[in-house]
Amino acid sequence: MTEPNTAIPEGKQTLLGLYVTAKQAYEKWRAEPEKVMIIDVRTPEEYLFVGHPAMGWKIPVATQSYEWDAVKGQFPMKLLPDFVSRVSQVAKPDDTILVTCRSGGRSAIAANLLAKAGFKNVHNIIDGIEGDAVEDATSVFLGQRLKNGWKNSGCPWTYKLTPDRMVLPKVG
Numbered sequence: 001m002t003e004p005n006t007a008i009p010e011g012k013q014t015l016l017g018l019y020v021t022a023k024q025a026y027e028k029w030r031a032e033p034e035k036v037m038i039i040d041v042r043t044p045e046e047y048l049f050v051g052h053p054a055m056g057w058k059i060p061v062a063t064q065s066y067e068w069d070a071v072k073g074q075f076p077m078k079l080l081p082d083f084v085s086r087v088s089q090v091a092k093p094d095d096t097i098l099v100t101c102r103s104g105g106r107s108a109i110a111a112n113l114l115a116k117a118g119f120k121n122v123h124n125i126i127d128g129i130e131g132d133a134v135e136d137a138t139s140v141f142l143g144q145r146l147k148n149g150w151k152n153s154g155c156p157w158t159y160k161l162t163p164d165r166m167v168l169p170k171v172g
Contacts, residue, residue, distance in 0.1 A: 008126060009104075011104075011105045011108065012104040012105060012107075012108045012124060012126045013108060013124075014108050014111040014112055014115065014122070014124050015111070015112050015115040015116070016111065016115050016120070016121075016122055016123075018111075018121070018122060018123040018124065019123060019124050019126050020098060020123045020124075020125055020126070021125070021126060021127050021148065021153070022100070022125050022127050022128065022129070022131075022148065022149050022150040022153045022155055023148075023153040023154070023155060025038060025098040025100070025123070025125045025150075025155075026053075026150070026153075026155040026156075028096075028098065029055065029098065032096075033055065035095075035096055036096045036098060037057060037090070037091055037095055037096065037097050037098065038053055038055060038056035038057065038097075038098045038099075038100065038125075039056060039057045039058075039059050039087065039091075039097055039098070039099050039100070039110070040052050040053065040056045040057065040058050040059070040100050040101070040129070041059060041060055041061035041062075041083075041099060041100070041101050041106055041107055041110040042058075042060065042100075042101050042102060042106070042129065043060050043062070043063060043064055044058070044060065044166070044168065045064070046102065046129075047161065047166075048159070048161065050102075050129065050130065050151075051129075051151065051157045051158055051159045052129065052157060052158065052162075053100075053129075053150060053155065053156065053157050053158075054156065054157070054158045054160070054162055054165075055165075056100070056165065057090055057091075057165050057166075057167065058162070058165055058166040058167070058168075059083065059086050059087055059090075059166075059167045059168075060080060060083075060168065060169065061079065061080060061083045061101075061106055061107075061109060061110040061113070062077035062078055062079050062080055062106060062109075063077065063078055063080055063169070064077060064078075065077065065078050077106065079109070080169050082169055082170075083110065083113055084113055084114060084117045086167040086168075086169065087114060087119075087167070088117075089167055090167060091119070093117075093118045093119045093120055094120060094121065095119075095121065096121045096123075097114065097119065097121065097122045097123070098123045098125055099111050099114070099122060099123065099124055099125060100125040100128050100129055100150065101128050101129070102128045102129055102130050102145070103127065103128040103129075103130055103131060103132060103133075103145060103149065104124060104125065104126040104127060104128045104132075107124050107125055107126075107128060108124050111123070111124045125150070127147075127148040127149045127150075127153075128149050128150065129149055129150045129151060129157070130145035130149045130150075130151060130152075131145045131146060131147045131148040131149025131150075131151070131152045131153075132145065132147040132148055132149070133145050133146075133147065134146055134147055
């Protein structure tokens, strides 16, 4: 385990301490597409409505709950217990895996679950698909995820679903 990287926000840090930006992840995949795997751990709704990297595997780490948390002011996510076993269907512990989510938090959780299961080369894509929120109080884009991330960095993405690259949890 590496020491926490103070340049990486705490919620995006991982046990393995391996990090890339979305742009770096795309370049890493483009250089060795047979050896580098991108895993998008967002929900199917996010793939459908926000878009996704076509070359990525879609393997959700959590599902959206519909129970309002008044303290946090949100509908919390619930981890899916079979995440690691679903990743194991398409990846081996020595594979190079680049994990993404909306903005780097869930992908850190996913990377840690994989690390605890023996995966050794799992990188967190720290700016995710949508990127970080604009913090400039004078900007009309305040709070919108437009700073970086896969979509804002010029990396290719699509709304077209790719069922052959989805490993979803069993329903029912």
